[in-house]
Amino acid sequence: MKAAVLRAYGGPENIQITDLPEPIPKPGQVLVRLQATTVNSGDARVRALDVPAGMALPFRLAMGWHRPRQPILGTEGAGVVVACGEGADRFRVGQAVVVFPGGRMGSHAELITMPQDGKIIAKPATLSMQEAACMMFGGLTAVDFLRRKAGLREGEHVLITGATGTVGSAAVQIAGILGAVVTGVASAGNLATLKDLGAETCIDYRLGPIALPLRPYDVILDCAGTLPYPQAKRLLAPGGRLIRVWAELAEMITAPLIGRRAGHRVIAGVSAEKREDMLTLAEWAEAGLYRPLIDSVTPFADIAKAHRLASTGHKRGSAVVEFAVPQTPA
Known part of the structure; x- marks a missing residue:
């Protein structure tokens, strides 16, 4: 071979x-x-x-x-x-x-x-x-972080950076399946694609943090590595969860402590790879809800x-x- x-x-x-x-x-x-x-x-x-x-x-x-x-x-x-x-x-x-x-x-x-x-x-x-x-690569990461680790619930507001990458594009769809209201950040040329994926609000990342609405987000999924907690803090609702898909070792170790005083939770580390999540993604694909x-x-x-x-x-x-x-x- x-x-x-x-x-x-x-x-x-x-x-x-x-x-x-x-x-x-x-x-x-x-x-x-x-x-x-x-x-x-x-x-x-x-x-x-x-x-x-x-x-x-x-x-x-x-x-x-x-x-x-x-x-x-x-x-x-x-x-x-x-x-x-x-x-x-x-x-x-x-x-x-x-x-x-x-x-x-x-x-x-x-x-x-x-x-x-x-x-x-x-x-x-x-x-x-x-x-x-x-x-699977993006889908399993998104399912584990959003549903299992962050406990994303119906009606919550979620912000996704890098929203048209492999993980981000899966996350936009999966957050929508879970009933969340999605704001996505991507390049200007990808905003139409982002809208097609199901994002309610689409933001050009080149405009910088000032373009992000100050609406409190229940969950932020940072796929682009551009929103560490000090920058994300102002965007998080009480009880909000920040998910750092790509994190440094020090951040992975200290994540359980970061944001605790402000009532936030920082999630960083490796996502789980579960066969049960593969079956869930397949069910959503069969139902026309998820397409890579x-x-x-x-x-x-x-x-x-x-x-x-x-x-x-x-x-x-x-x-x-x-x-x-x-x-x-x-």
Whole structure:
């Protein structure tokens, strides 16, 4: 099989398309031939060793000092089951599925093995393979932070920065599904897209903090890394929650204490990756409530181009990478 392999941390040029042996599913595993995957901000950060302040040493210890121990990046994808290991009967050969290897990565390859009881679900019939491939990275982050950690409730007002990125575009839709009133911040060229996603109020980020309405927000989801607590404080309602998607180590450690005196709560850290949330996202997609936003579709042979796009911090939705295999109907 062909795989995009990272031999050393650095720029997109360090990604090389390589021929590797095809994996064989073990008992309880299924083998999936991927039709599409993504290069998201997480992939770009791992590749470039671009981690929040204070995280470089723990990251190298966990992931690999000079190069990642897992040289095949990629956290999500969609494809078709092509083989099942002994005892793996939850999925059938030929079935279209969505996979989320998440932190163990591995989806930047034509084939991937997944435990049948792991983060793999049937592909929603309402989504194309390209859309299904990019439904989880942003969607799972948004569901965990908004619904589980912040407890977003119907009728609450939520402010989302970076609202047309992978996480932000999912969060705008999910906040709306949960019944919140959404204000989104994005570039001027993306405001129409932001409106289509369901934001009631759309603000050009180039106008700066002065453009943000002083309406008290119950929840602020900072996907862009532009609203640390000292700047967000004036925008939070009593009991308000600030979610910092990208936070430095010091902020992650001190988050439970920040804002407590003012009656606020700061949430920072890593989002959970739960199969139950994958099923929830699939249900919303089937109901026509959730559809991932795609910035571009790049052939797998040009995956370095998708890495360059992901590194800019200005993509709209997901950078999808498509494998050169026939499309299989769901």
